[in-house]
Amino acid sequence: xxxxxxxxxxxxxxxxxxxxxxxxxxxxxxxxxxxxxxxxxxxxxxxxxxxxxxxxxxxxxxxxxxxxxxxxxxxxxxxxxxxxxxxxxxxxxxxxxxxxxxxxxxxxxxxxxxxxxxxxxxxxxxxxxxxxxxxxxxxxxxxxxxxxxxxxxxxxxxxxxxxxxxxxxxxxxxxxxxxxxxxxxxxxxxxxxxxxxxxxxxxxxxxxxxxxxxxxxxxxxxxxxxxxxxxxxxxxxxxxxxxxxxxxxxxxxxxxxxxxxxxxxxxxxxxxxxxxxxxxxxxxxxxxxxxxxxxxxxxxxxxxxxxxxxxxxxxxxx
Numbered sequence: 001x002x003x004x005x006x007x008x009x010x011x012x013x014x015x016x017x018x019x020x021x022x023x024x025x026x027x028x029x030x031x032x033x034x035x036x037x038x039x040x041x042x043x044x045x046x047x048x049x050x051x052x053x054x055x056x057x058x059x060x061x062x063x064x065x066x067x068x069x070x071x072x073x074x075x076x077x078x079x080x081x082x083x084x085x086x087x088x089x090x091x092x093x094x095x096x097x098x099x100x101x102x103x104x105x106x107x108x109x110x111x112x113x114x115x116x117x118x119x120x121x122x123x124x125x126x127x128x129x130x131x132x133x134x135x136x137x138x139x140x141x142x143x144x145x146x147x148x149x150x151x152x153x154x155x156x157x158x159x160x161x162x163x164x165x166x167x168x169x170x171x172x173x174x175x176x177x178x179x180x181x182x183x184x185x186x187x188x189x190x191x192x193x194x195x196x197x198x199x200x201x202x203x204x205x206x207x208x209x210x211x212x213x214x215x216x217x218x219x220x221x222x223x224x225x226x227x228x229x230x231x232x233x234x235x236x237x238x239x240x241x242x243x244x245x246x247x248x249x250x251x252x253x254x255x256x257x258x259x260x261x262x263x264x265x266x267x268x269x270x271x272x273x274x275x276x277x278x279x280x281x282x283x284x285x286x287x288x289x290x291x292x293x294x295x296x297x298x299x300x301x302x303x304x305x306x307x308x309x310x311x312x313x314x315x316x317x318x
Contacts, residue, residue, distance in 0.1 A: 108135070
C-alpha cells in the first residue's frame, strides 16, 4: 500500500518577510521546494491548496480581541505606508508585521486545518505544511518570536472540537521552547504536549507550567543527536504510549540542526528522519498513522531543506 503524504505550501506564505536580513524570509520555503524537486520527492507528494482560516477557526486557540487587534494593525500599517512612513510595525524586537502578514497567517492556519480534515477523512495518511510565519511562540493573546498565530494549536483544537477526536498529541522538536503552545494547551487533558528545547535560551525562562499534560524537556547547548534520541526513547515515547493519541501534530522546527546559527544543538538530517520514523510507528499503533506536520523554525536554508527531505522520507516510507 502506497503512503499518501500531502504537501501544503500556501501562496501568501511566500510573500511574508520581516525585512532585509531577517532570518524569517521566503528563501526558507524556496530552498525546501528546490531540494524536494532535486531529490525526486516533489512528485511523490500530493500537492494541495486550502481556503484561508476564518476568525472562528483562529479563535479555537486565540483570544477574539487579540485577533481583532492584529487585523486592525494591518489597516494602521497601510495608513502609515500611505503617509510615507515605514512599511512595517514591530510587535516585539524580532517580530514585524508587514502588509502580507495577515494573509500569510490565515492561509497558513487554513492549510493546517485542511490537512487535518484530509487526514481524518482518510484522503491522506499524513501531511506536511510548509508555513511562514511559524506559530509555536504565539500565545492566546500575544505575538512573539516571529509568530502571530499558533497554527498547530489551532489545528489540534479543530481536530478535538470539530473532528470528533478525544485525544491528540503535539510534538515540538524546534530548538526553542514552544511557549505559546504551552500557554494554549496547559491543563487541557485532551492534549499531550511533548518537546525538547535548548535551555537557557529564547524564550527566557523556558517551560513555565507544570500541568500534567506537558512534557517539555530542557537540554543544554551542544546536546547532540544520540542524546536527543535517548530522550525520545526514555521520556517521550512512554508518555505517548500511555496517552494513546488519536492523532499527532508536529511543530516541526529544524533549527536544532548543528549548522543553524539560531541554535546551538547538534542534530543532523538523520536525527530528524529517526525522530519522525519513531513517532510514525507510534502513530500507526494508536492513531491510524494520522500525522499533521507544520513547519516552525529552521534558518540555514541548506540544512533546513535537507532536514525537511529526511522528515518527508520518513513520512512517505511504506
